[in-house]
Amino acid sequence: CGVHAASRHDRLYSRPFIESFEETPMLVAVLTYMGYGILTIFGYLRDFLRHWKIERCHIAREREEQQDFVPLYQDFENFYTRNLYMRIRDNWNRPICSVPGEKMDLMERVSHDFNWTFKYTGRVVPDVINLGSYNYLGFAENQGPCADAAAQITMTYGAGVASTRQEIGNLDRHEEMEKLVAKFLGLESAMAFGMGFATNSMNIPALVGKGCLILSDELNHASLVLGARLSGSTIRVFKHNNMQSLEKLLREAIVHGQPRTHRPWKKILIVVEGIYRYAYVNKIVWHSFVPLGGFRRFSSINAY
Structure with a gap:
């Protein structure tokens, strides 16, 4: 949608300009922030319970023998990893078992230790819409016009020039x-x-x-x-x-x-x-x- 963005810069510039971008729906933004807010509140509560030995879940915190090591992350980054990221880690880094085209197949996995480790069930989730792969021109497909053109060019020019363009790699x-x-x-x-x-x-x-x-x-x-x-x-x-x-x-x-x-x-x-x-x-x-x-x-x- 086109958004008239001059109002944000009227103090600096007299000439208006137009920006085009897709705005996040208010409901989506509010629910997202509410979700992270709830996770943050419960995260501090769980850290408090762990500190006083009330909660006995030791998997979601650092091991005792590593307490004296120099921390690799700031305190809040550790907090975020323990209490927020690990809770929703299964939403990212999903292993695939097909070409990363417009649709792909995912390997199903489960976790029994709060998403610190995963085990594969052997089941495949087919035809999942791919929203996170660099495939703007369709080169990731193994069939279709892009794949056919790549095969033809490979037969003509080879798999690569194996040199810089400045030397003998210019085509x-x-x-x-x-x-x-x-x-x-x-x-x-x-x-x-x-x-x-x-x-x-x-x-x-x-x-x-x-x-x-x-x-x-x-x-x-x-x-x-x-x-x-x-x-x-x-x-x-x-x-x-x-x-x-x-x-x-x-x-x-x-x-x-x-x-x-x-x-x-x-x-x-x-x-x-x-x-x-x-x-x-x-x-x-x-x-x-x-x-x-x-x-x-x-x-x-x-x-x-």
């Missing part, structure tokens, strides 16, 4: 894809990579360094955040998908330049994602200042 399909991506995004050029986390964390330091500025979306993936920090550039964060916030920072960067010296930034890198938090499909837009004051646009697309 005509790589260049064809880059031209198609650049045309789709309306950019001058594009670069395609075959990796996710390493692409962002290792290539951003190759693009910018000291004396450069990175404008990063506040919800960018950890790989982008790590790459920005490793680059040694100055980092400024703008509000998620908020072009007014980005424009404000960009204008200030152009007008004021670098701190203290006020010299122009060597480069300004604007880093955003294509799909946030759900997959390593990121778009990096690079605005590089050239001597005549123009811009050069660059796009990097990597899919994991």
Whole structure:
């Protein structure tokens, strides 16, 4: 649904803008928070009963011989794991026994120790809707047009190039894809990579360094955040998908330049994602200042 989001930013920006996103129903939000609230209250009650030896369930707490070890988590994280996560752990990390397509088969499991360990019953739960797998284009299927096309390309080009593109691993399909991506995004050029986390964390330091500025979306993936920090550039964060916030920072960067010296930034890198938090499909837009004051646009697309 389209939501008019200008009211949230009227204090900062005079021009309204439109954001489109799906809002969480109020009833769902309230029930969710109520559920976690009830679990939290009972968790503190159970910790109190365990402390005074009233509750004899020792499975849901640390073993006595480990009490003197340096804790790996903060106190509340331990509390959350013991009393909340373990109660509902069976909802996550469900083992599958089929391809992770639009539907998949789950292996049924049961627990007799408050979800600390599981045992398989041997029964299979068929045709469960898959809502947690990276299968946007259908490549996870073992039949259909994607599988047939992958088999045909494998027969033509082999299973892989076994080398970097800079050496002997560049194919005509790589260049064809880059031209198609650049045309789709309306950019001058594009670069395609075959990796996710390493692409962002290792290539951003190759693009910018000291004396450069990175404008990063506040919800960018950890790989982008790590790459920005490793680059040694100055980092400024703008509000998620908020072009007014980005424009404000960009204008200030152009007008004021670098701190203290006020010299122009060597480069300004604007880093955003294509799909946030759900997959390593990121778009990096690079605005590089050239001597005549123009811009050069660059796009990097990597899919994991």
